[in-house]
Amino acid sequence: MAESAELYRPGLEGIVAGETSVSTVLQDSLAYRGYTIEDLAEHASFEETAYLLLRGELPSASQLAAFRSELDRHRPLNPHVLEVLRRIPAETPGMDVLRTTLSMAAHFDPYRGNDLDALVGRATYALAVVPGIIAARMRLLAGQPLIEPKPGLSHAAQFLYQAFGQMPTAMNEKILNLTFVLYAEHEFNASTFACRVTTSTLSDMYSALVTGIGTLKGPLHGGANEESIKAINQYKSAAEAQAATETQVGGGKLIMGFGHRVYKNGDHRARILEKYVEPLGRERNDMNRVEIYHAIKNVVWERKKIHMNVDYPCGLVYFFMGLPLDVYTPLFVASRISGWAAHAIEQFTNNRLIRPRSRYVGPEIRPYRPVGER
């Protein structure tokens, strides 16, 4: 029997594993530092949202301007980082590329010490370089010349400019900014909790962020946005999608982009993002994919009464924006760096080593037997 009072749930389901002031994830609301996701989605830039998460307050005009110029200052990638990016084999998954390249970029960390400004500075540096790494990789894989960052653009416009080599439409900039705001933070999800565990040993910010990347890669967590559009793209019609999804659900297969450990009445973020599925589908004259999207969603609801999560609409929205599938989860990272870093800073500034107990279910104590007797 364990020495301490046993409180065990598989996957820590429903277990309160710590306190946070960064966000609240509830059935009826999602809020970052007390601001609802609806308000932030409607009014905030990602830069304001990231500042809010990192510093605890929305920035004033001068604070926002200073934050944006600090992001711009860090955007040009170090030549050694670009050299690593060039050397990674072409078929390497985007999340593995990001894990390696952020680690390389960390070696050129311009901040020293561990006071709050240094910790926020490292988060700002990571926020600045990650979109540039994703865009540069896109260009290298397409055999296109790299695009230097253009100071003064919004965070969302900067990525699209460096990825496509031209200024984005206002709609695409607005939608990418929205997805960045929606993906920024989500309490003790698997990757954020992993970042807190790493930080609780008094390791460093970049080790925590790379922990987050490795954890988010899994399709049960962040990788679902890529998997959900792959599913949509394999069907020619809504009828085909419906039949195939009926079979999959009937056979107990997980449908990527659906379900959530916490939300049982639906993911607030998915409802907000879904509003753009139809307009983008019409703009791209591709309502067939929209019908396939709805057909899959209807089957999962009819058969399992399970709601979509944010990854489901995100896959189709990014597809309509012309983004290659392999950058969808890396873009999730580009946003979630802000939440991961906010939690790492919170853990670091009020730390207790995270070290839970386990319930032993292995063999009883037994005598050693020499190899000749086994």
Ligand code: SDX
């Ligand atoms: C994210 O935690 C966060 O906050 C994460 C996140 C964030 O912002 O950080 O919101 C981002 O990770 C969203 C989730 C992305 N992942 C997926 O879409 C992958 C598919 N989803 C499932 O793997 C699942 O829904 C989880 C992992 C997300 C949640 O799983 P739980 O809480 O462990 O639920 P469960 O596996 O116990 O499922 C309960 C029942 C089971 O059926 P029964 O065995 O009871 O008959 O619901 C079924 C499950 O089979 N079910 C699904 C399903 N999800 C749950 N059946 C079909 N398709 C699904 N997607």
